[in-house]
Amino acid sequence: MLRIATVLGIIAVATLALAFFSFDDGLPPLPDDPQGRGAFVFAIPNDPGSLDPGTTSASTDFRVVKCLYEPLLVVKWGGEGLEPGSAEAMPQVSEDGLTYTFKIRKDAKWSDGHAVSAEDFVYGWRRALLPDSASDYASLFYVIEGAEDFYYWRQGLMDFSVLKDAIPDEEKRAEFLKRHPDLESNADSLSDKEKWDLTLKRFDERVAIKALDDRTLQVKLSSPTAYFVDLCAFPTFSPMPEHVVDPMGELVKGGAFRIDDAYFGDPLRLVSNGPYTLRDWEQKVRMIFDQNPYYWNKDAMGNVRVVQETIADPSLQLLRFEEGLLDWIPDVGEMKQKLVPKNYPNVHTVPSAGTYYYQFNCREALPSGVKNPMADIRVRQAMGMCIDRKTIVENVTRMREPIAKLVVPDEAIPGYTGPVGSALTYDPKAAAKLLAEAGYPGGEGFPPIEIMVNNDAGGAGHARIALAVKKSWEDHLGLQVTLDQMEFKVLLDRSKKGNFHVRRAGWFGDYIDPTTWLDMHRSSDSNNDSKYFNAAYDKLLQDAAVEPDKARRFEMLAEAEALLMQEAPIVPIFYYATVMMYDKDKVDLRPNAWNNLRLELIPMKRGE
Amino acid sequence: MLRLILSRLLQLPLILSVILVVTFTMAWVMPGDPFTADGAKQPNEAVKQAMLARYNMDKGPYVFFGSYLEGIFTRLDFGDSIARPGRTVAGIIKDGLPVSASLGLTAIAFGLLLGTTAGVLGALKPKSPLDSGSLAITLIGISLPSFVTGAVLLAVGASLTRLLLPGLTFTHLPLGGWSGPRSMILPAIALGLAPAAYIARLIRLGLADIMSSDYVRTARAKGLSHRQALFKHALKVAFLPVLSFLGPAAASVMTGSFVVETIFNIPGLGFEFVKSVQNKDQLVILGVVLVFATMLIVFNLLVDLAYAWVDPRIELS
Secondary structure (H helix, E strand, O other): HHHHHHHHHHHHHHHHHHHHHOOOOOOOOOOOOOOOEEEEEEOOOOOOOOOOOOOOOOOOHHHHHHHHHOOEEEEEOOOOEEOOEEEEEOEEOOOOOOOOEEOHHHHHHHHOOEEEHHHHHHHHHHHHHHHHOOOHHHHHHHHHHHHHHHHHHHHHHOOOOHHHHHOOOHHHHHHHHOOOOHHHHHHHHHOOOHHHHHHHHOOOOHEEEEEEEEEEEEEEEEEOOHHHHHOOHHHOOOOHHHHHHHHOOOOOOOOOEEEEEEHHHOOOOOOOOOOOEEEEEEEEOOOEEEEOOOOOOHHOOOOEEEEEEEEEOOHHHHHHHHHOOOOOOOOOOHHHHOOOOOOOEEEEEEEEEEEEEEEEOOOOEOOOEEOHHHHHHHHHHHHHOOHHHHHHHHOOOOOOOOOOOOOOOOOOOOOOOOHHOOOOOOOOHHHHHHHHHHOHHHHOOOOOOEEEEEOOOOOOOOHHHHHHHHHHHHHHHHEEEEEEEEEEHHHHHHHHOOOOOOEEEEOOOOOOHHHHHHHHHHOOOOOOOOOOOHHHHHHHHHHHHHOHHHHHHEEEEEHHHHHHHHHOEEEEEEEEEEEEEOOOOOOOOOOOOOOOOOOOHOOOOOOO | HHHHHHHHHHHHHHHHHHHHHHHHHHHHHOOOOOOOOOOOOOHHHHHHHHHHOOOOOOOOOOHHHHHHHHHHHHHHHEEEOOOOOOOOHHEEEEEEEEHHHHHHHHHHHHHHHHHHHHHHHHHHHHOHHHHHHHHHHHHHHHHHHHHHHHHHHHHHHHHHHHHOOOOOOOOOOOOOOOOOOHHHHHHHHHHHHHHHHHHHHHHHEEEEEEEEOOOHHHHOOOOOOOOHHHHHHHHHHHHHHHHHHHHHHHHHHOOOOOOHHHHHHOOOOHOOOOOOHHHHHHHHHHHHHHHHHHHHHHHHHHHHHHHHHHHHOOOOO
């Protein structure tokens, strides 16, 4: 008995020893503030992937990245239009619409007191563009003269063999190599250091991003791009403090130039030019941003601290909100099924610039060699006409999302009117006729098909929608339909390989222009998972890209969208809506479709 | 005894390397890639190549695995997380393991206390209300999953105390989180209920069996009461199976529970087991599996040693 007691005793002592270990008690005190401003607290389910403005791409990451970095321009509070950020005014644009000149404001400072220079922007943009950083959004810089070629050139210089995967199109690759005849020999013969020096030189020579002096930045585009100013307000276009970051850089294995990733999560080292500095980041617990004492516009801020709590469980977020511990839940996640239909107080549905749609495989045959009936436009149209959007948003999702007849969300782009008349409408009878014309009367001879949906966390709704669509296809068209549920990653993988019949898909716009939804259906686009091909569509987009007149350009894009809707590689169902919680009377949040918030402007009093 | 410890410790690297190779193979052939965050967009082909090169994954599994092993043996470097740039696998484990371990140990201690008490009380008075109570704990612990007990505990323990005792702002339990010993109470109960149930059942059944054995009958014949016989002679023996249960149970509870950590918002390691697989974050998968395997082996060894020490009849060889 004594020995058992000893064993138990050891367990008890070890428990007590460990129990008071690894706790962190609460928040640090708020920064002093004569105006008595307080903190704004909100919660997200997962920690941000990264606070590196150059490489991150998730919208939840951008929200906090924007607390730290201020690009040249910023979106106005409320989301309508732009205003100068680190630039002192809107840019001067040359007559041909190609050259943009920005003047950095005199009082723009980094959080270590250094002035923000034009060179810091060149550095930040170059870093985001370089394949060394492997940024998701490097391609946003391709509108700048010389940027796209520079990307592939640097990639080939580091490892020549990669080019064959990086530029899969053989013709395009041959053309590229013709422009860079010495690339292969340089890639083979130069050392990593020599390659890097050559890269810096090449960037200065070929990529049209220039610091004319300390405060003047000039950019030349390869063709007039109306949305370039929007890009200048995008976090990927943030500056980097060269004097802090560059000394940390090193050429790692493979020859890539990289700065220590951990820098972006380190409150002691991170230097920012935005409204806040990183005060603390406790992994999986919270991030704290305190007012940047050097921020030029700090007096106009509404609060002096932003806290982002990481709370994985949506119901726990709700409990915390109810207890007054949270000011905002940006996305209630799966709780929306319960909150929205019951008109729960403080729940707000905000339409967002994203479209939920069904995507057909347009290849003639599946990878297995089996003939693909969806290669026939009439089949796609028939199936699209049997999707009852109204029933889906009212009875299946029960969220009453705005019905989507077009892929570009209504009113998401000022000045753009979508081709409403060209959309497929719900008409099962006409659909059955079309299917008969295509050679499958009543579904006869039509092979069994699968709807591919993802069912990972938060994806339960996809299967319900798919069931409704399946039922409709079975009832009205006589098709044999099954559901194929999988993880999101598997779904993406199979989409890329063309191994699917129909899949659910969604797309959120990256920048305020219709092409953010339309470009991906070009035959050469890497996101064209349908392998939809229509030369007329490609041509329209190509012509629109160089059309200087904005109204004419939008007409051309609307024409392209009409074509897309008629040929139906995709069938839009609804526009996404984000369900968030905040008290309208207490928090002036001003949410908008593009998720362009100005957290620093939200007035919060101390002690609330 | 020393020989046993030595040989077990020598086996450790062998077992771990087998586990490592098997886990790596599975993590590598898993579909998808680690560069697409949940719901985010897929990078284009060129960017994907740049990312693969960045994480040394562009030259195939052998080179990748080789450089991983090289990192471990030359620099004790377990690599970086891909889904969370700037975080090392060692850092993730260093942050998460102490949290999960302290919570897990508390849960095990709670489970041991509750389970032993319930088992003994049940055995003291078979078929009495006490015995039924012990059975009820067993049933609840085994049949209710922790996401149910956890959610109920959170709602009852944290919210209702506020409603019932609105003035007592300092006594109620926190709404999840990891901010002081009080925040450990509810999750430790949720986590400890299942082990408690197993322990109660082991002890209750063990005692019933042992109380009818010859030597207990002899003890009773010498004049010991039922209670004395139980505490002095039977409990010791009935406790042995509990000891062997404790090894794997402690290893699994102390490396964290995804469900309990999610419900109570605890920054532990259990979360990583699920998240790393979802993200296909290969080196994190390898890291947490190694931690779990090591703990399992070490705890089993400890149990064997404790076993031999508690019961001298057992010879270790």
